Amino acid sequence: MAIPQGFSYLAGHLDLRRQHSILAAVRAVVAHSPLYTPTMPRTGKPLSVSMTNCGPLGWLTDKAGGYRYQSTHPVTGLAWPPIPAELLRVWDELAAYTAPPEACLINYYTRASRLGSHIDADEADTAAPVLSISLGDDALFHVGGLRRGAPKERIVLRSGDVVVLGGAARLAYHGVDRVHPGTSNLLAEGGRINLTLRRVNSPS
Ligand code: MD6
Numbered sequence: 750m751a752i753p754q755g756f757s758y759l760a761g762h763l764d765l766r767r768q769h770s771i772l773a774a775v776r777a778v779v780a781h782s783p784l785y786t787p788t789m790p791r792t793g794k795p796l797s798v799s800m801t802n803c804g805p806l807g808w809l810t811d812k813a814g815g816y817r818y819q820s821t822h823p824v825t826g827l828a829w830p831p832i833p834a835e836l837l838r839v840w841d842e843l844a845a846y847t848a849p850p851e852a853c854l855i856n857y858y859t860r861a862s863r864l865g866s867h868i869d870a871d872e873a874d875t876a877a878p879v880l881s882i883s884l885g886d887d888a889l890f891h892v893g894g895l896r897r898g899a900p901k902e903r904i905v906l907r908s909g910d911v912v913v914l915g916g917a918a919r920l921a922y923h924g925v926d927r928v929h930p931g932t933s934n935l936l937a938e939g940g941r942i943n944l945t946l947r948r949v950n951s952p953s
Protein backbone atom coordinates (compact mmCIF):
# COMPACT_ATOMS: atom_id res chain seq x y z
CA MET A 750 0.00 0.00 0.00
CA ALA A 751 1.15 3.52 -0.77
CA ILE A 752 0.47 5.40 2.43
CA PRO A 753 2.86 8.37 2.33
CA GLN A 754 5.91 8.53 4.60
CA GLY A 755 5.19 10.19 7.91
CA PHE A 756 2.06 8.25 8.83
CA SER A 757 2.51 6.38 12.07
CA TYR A 758 0.18 4.20 14.05
CA LEU A 759 1.21 3.77 17.68
CA ALA A 760 -1.03 1.02 19.00
CA GLY A 761 -1.50 1.17 22.76
CA HIS A 762 0.78 4.19 23.20
CA LEU A 763 -1.34 5.34 26.17
CA ASP A 764 -1.79 2.87 29.02
CA LEU A 765 -5.10 2.77 30.95
CA ARG A 766 -3.81 5.11 33.62
CA ARG A 767 -2.97 7.78 31.04
CA GLN A 768 -6.26 7.19 29.21
CA HIS A 769 -8.17 7.84 32.45
CA SER A 770 -6.16 10.94 33.25
CA ILE A 771 -6.68 12.35 29.74
CA LEU A 772 -10.38 11.49 29.94
CA ALA A 773 -10.73 13.37 33.25
CA ALA A 774 -9.01 16.39 31.71
CA VAL A 775 -11.29 16.21 28.65
CA ARG A 776 -14.37 16.03 30.88
CA ALA A 777 -13.23 19.22 32.63
CA VAL A 778 -12.80 20.92 29.23
CA VAL A 779 -16.28 19.79 28.13
CA ALA A 780 -17.82 21.05 31.40
CA HIS A 781 -16.59 24.54 30.45
CA SER A 782 -16.80 24.24 26.66
CA PRO A 783 -19.74 21.95 25.84
CA LEU A 784 -19.90 19.60 22.87
CA TYR A 785 -22.07 21.07 20.10
CA THR A 786 -23.18 19.93 16.65
CA PRO A 787 -21.23 21.65 13.86
CA THR A 788 -22.71 22.15 10.39
CA MET A 789 -21.26 21.85 6.91
CA PRO A 790 -20.25 24.93 4.94
CA ARG A 791 -22.94 26.19 2.50
CA THR A 792 -25.43 23.33 3.02
CA GLY A 793 -25.72 23.68 6.79
CA LYS A 794 -26.04 19.88 7.07
CA PRO A 795 -25.22 18.79 10.64
CA LEU A 796 -22.17 16.59 11.18
CA SER A 797 -22.82 13.28 12.94
CA VAL A 798 -19.85 13.96 15.23
CA SER A 799 -20.20 16.52 18.02
CA MET A 800 -17.24 18.75 18.76
CA THR A 801 -15.51 21.17 21.07
CA ASN A 802 -11.93 22.39 21.48
CA CYS A 803 -9.25 23.45 23.88
CA GLY A 804 -6.21 25.61 23.23
CA PRO A 805 -5.70 29.19 22.06
CA LEU A 806 -7.45 28.26 18.82
CA GLY A 807 -10.24 25.83 18.00
CA TRP A 808 -11.34 24.33 14.69
CA LEU A 809 -14.95 24.67 13.70
CA THR A 810 -17.34 24.66 10.79
CA ASP A 811 -20.75 26.19 10.24
CA LYS A 812 -23.02 27.07 7.34
CA ALA A 813 -22.18 30.77 7.23
CA GLY A 814 -18.45 30.76 7.96
CA GLY A 815 -17.17 27.39 6.73
CA TYR A 816 -14.06 25.65 8.04
CA ARG A 817 -11.87 27.85 10.22
CA TYR A 818 -9.99 28.37 13.45
CA GLN A 819 -11.18 30.83 16.06
CA SER A 820 -10.38 31.61 19.68
CA THR A 821 -13.94 31.32 21.03
CA HIS A 822 -16.65 28.67 21.36
CA PRO A 823 -19.36 29.30 18.73
CA VAL A 824 -22.24 28.73 21.20
CA THR A 825 -20.99 30.16 24.51
CA GLY A 826 -18.78 32.87 23.00
CA LEU A 827 -16.15 32.08 25.64
CA ALA A 828 -12.45 31.47 25.00
CA TRP A 829 -11.52 27.77 24.73
CA PRO A 830 -9.83 26.43 27.88
CA PRO A 831 -6.09 25.65 27.75
CA ILE A 832 -4.79 22.34 26.41
CA PRO A 833 -4.34 20.05 29.45
CA ALA A 834 -0.80 19.12 30.50
CA GLU A 835 -1.48 15.41 29.85
CA LEU A 836 -2.05 16.23 26.16
CA LEU A 837 0.94 18.55 25.87
CA ARG A 838 3.01 15.65 27.14
CA VAL A 839 1.85 13.41 24.28
CA TRP A 840 2.81 16.17 21.81
CA ASP A 841 6.25 16.47 23.43
CA GLU A 842 6.75 12.72 23.17
CA LEU A 843 5.74 12.32 19.54
CA ALA A 844 5.51 15.52 17.52
CA ALA A 845 9.26 16.18 17.04
CA TYR A 846 8.34 19.84 16.60
CA THR A 847 9.82 22.92 18.26
CA ALA A 848 6.57 24.69 19.17
CA PRO A 849 3.56 23.56 21.21
CA PRO A 850 0.17 22.74 19.65
CA GLU A 851 -2.27 25.65 19.38
CA ALA A 852 -5.47 23.67 18.96
CA CYS A 853 -6.94 20.44 20.25
CA LEU A 854 -10.13 19.43 18.49
CA ILE A 855 -12.31 17.11 20.58
CA ASN A 856 -14.62 14.88 18.52
CA TYR A 857 -17.30 12.74 20.14
CA TYR A 858 -18.72 9.79 18.19
CA THR A 859 -21.88 7.85 18.97
CA ARG A 860 -22.68 4.53 17.28
CA ALA A 861 -24.26 6.54 14.43
CA SER A 862 -21.29 8.84 13.78
CA ARG A 863 -19.01 8.82 10.75
CA LEU A 864 -16.34 11.19 9.54
CA GLY A 865 -16.02 11.38 5.76
CA SER A 866 -12.67 11.23 4.02
CA HIS A 867 -10.90 14.58 4.39
CA ILE A 868 -7.54 16.28 4.65
CA ASP A 869 -6.64 18.60 7.50
CA ALA A 870 -5.59 21.64 5.47
CA ASP A 871 -6.88 24.65 7.40
CA GLU A 872 -3.55 25.15 9.17
CA ALA A 873 -0.95 27.62 7.84
CA ASP A 874 1.78 25.46 9.36
CA THR A 875 1.74 22.03 7.73
CA ALA A 876 5.36 21.38 8.74
CA ALA A 877 4.01 20.31 12.12
CA PRO A 878 2.29 16.93 12.36
CA VAL A 879 -1.29 16.35 13.47
CA LEU A 880 -1.45 13.92 16.40
CA SER A 881 -4.61 11.93 17.04
CA ILE A 882 -5.55 10.17 20.29
CA SER A 883 -8.42 7.67 20.51
CA LEU A 884 -10.42 6.98 23.71
CA GLY A 885 -13.39 4.67 24.17
CA ASP A 886 -15.00 2.47 21.54
CA ASP A 887 -13.08 1.05 18.58
CA ALA A 888 -13.30 2.87 15.27
CA LEU A 889 -12.66 1.71 11.73
CA PHE A 890 -10.25 4.34 10.40
CA HIS A 891 -8.97 4.73 6.86
CA VAL A 892 -5.93 6.50 5.52
CA GLY A 893 -5.05 6.89 1.86
CA GLY A 894 -2.87 9.12 -0.25
CA LEU A 895 -2.67 12.71 -1.33
CA ARG A 896 -5.53 12.31 -3.79
CA ARG A 897 -9.02 11.33 -2.72
CA GLY A 898 -9.09 8.32 -5.03
CA ALA A 899 -5.77 6.80 -3.91
CA PRO A 900 -5.87 3.31 -2.37
CA LYS A 901 -6.75 3.27 1.33
CA GLU A 902 -5.57 1.20 4.23
CA ARG A 903 -8.01 0.43 7.04
CA ILE A 904 -7.05 0.20 10.72
CA VAL A 905 -9.15 -0.38 13.82
CA LEU A 906 -8.25 2.42 16.25
CA ARG A 907 -8.64 1.35 19.87
CA SER A 908 -8.65 3.26 23.13
CA GLY A 909 -5.10 4.44 23.85
CA ASP A 910 -3.92 4.33 20.24
CA VAL A 911 -2.18 7.35 18.76
CA VAL A 912 -1.91 8.20 15.05
CA VAL A 913 0.55 10.73 13.65
CA LEU A 914 0.06 12.40 10.29
CA GLY A 915 3.36 14.13 9.58
CA GLY A 916 5.82 14.64 6.76
CA ALA A 917 4.45 13.62 3.37
CA ALA A 918 1.41 12.08 5.10
CA ARG A 919 0.42 15.39 6.72
CA LEU A 920 -2.02 16.06 3.87
CA ALA A 921 -3.16 12.46 3.30
CA TYR A 922 -6.88 11.70 3.07
CA HIS A 923 -8.33 9.91 6.09
CA GLY A 924 -11.64 9.38 7.88
CA VAL A 925 -13.72 7.21 10.17
CA ASP A 926 -16.04 4.68 8.51
CA ARG A 927 -17.77 3.52 11.68
CA VAL A 928 -17.58 3.07 15.41
CA HIS A 929 -18.03 -0.36 17.01
CA PRO A 930 -20.37 0.13 20.03
CA GLY A 931 -19.67 -1.65 23.29
CA THR A 932 -16.01 -2.40 22.55
CA SER A 933 -14.57 -0.32 25.41
CA ASN A 934 -15.71 0.49 28.91
CA LEU A 935 -13.52 3.58 29.32
CA LEU A 936 -16.49 5.92 28.71
CA ALA A 937 -19.43 5.16 31.02
CA GLU A 938 -21.78 6.66 28.43
CA GLY A 939 -20.23 4.65 25.56
CA GLY A 940 -19.04 6.07 22.28
CA ARG A 941 -15.65 7.33 21.22
CA ILE A 942 -13.60 10.45 21.79
CA ASN A 943 -10.91 11.48 19.33
CA LEU A 944 -8.50 14.28 20.15
CA THR A 945 -6.39 15.92 17.46
CA LEU A 946 -3.52 18.16 18.46
CA ARG A 947 -2.57 20.72 15.85
CA ARG A 948 -0.15 23.55 15.24
CA VAL A 949 -2.04 26.22 13.26
CA ASN A 950 0.46 29.05 12.69
CA SER A 951 4.18 28.75 12.05
CA PRO A 952 6.21 29.70 15.12
CA SER A 953 7.50 33.26 14.64
C1 MD6 B 1 -10.72 10.31 14.15
N1 MD6 B 1 -9.15 11.62 12.95
O1 MD6 B 1 -9.87 9.44 14.36
C2 MD6 B 1 -10.50 11.36 13.11
N2 MD6 B 1 -6.93 13.99 11.54
O2 MD6 B 1 -11.78 10.34 14.74
C3 MD6 B 1 -8.71 12.58 12.13
O3 MD6 B 1 -9.46 13.22 11.42
C4 MD6 B 1 -7.28 12.84 12.06
O4 MD6 B 1 -6.65 10.75 13.00
C5 MD6 B 1 -5.64 14.31 11.43
C6 MD6 B 1 -4.65 13.48 11.87
C7 MD6 B 1 -4.97 12.27 12.41
C8 MD6 B 1 -6.31 11.92 12.51
Ligand code: FE
Pocket residue numbers: 867868869923
Ligand atom coordinates in the same frame (compact mmCIF):
# COMPACT_ATOMS: atom_id res chain seq x y z
FE1 FE C 1 -8.48 14.71 10.25
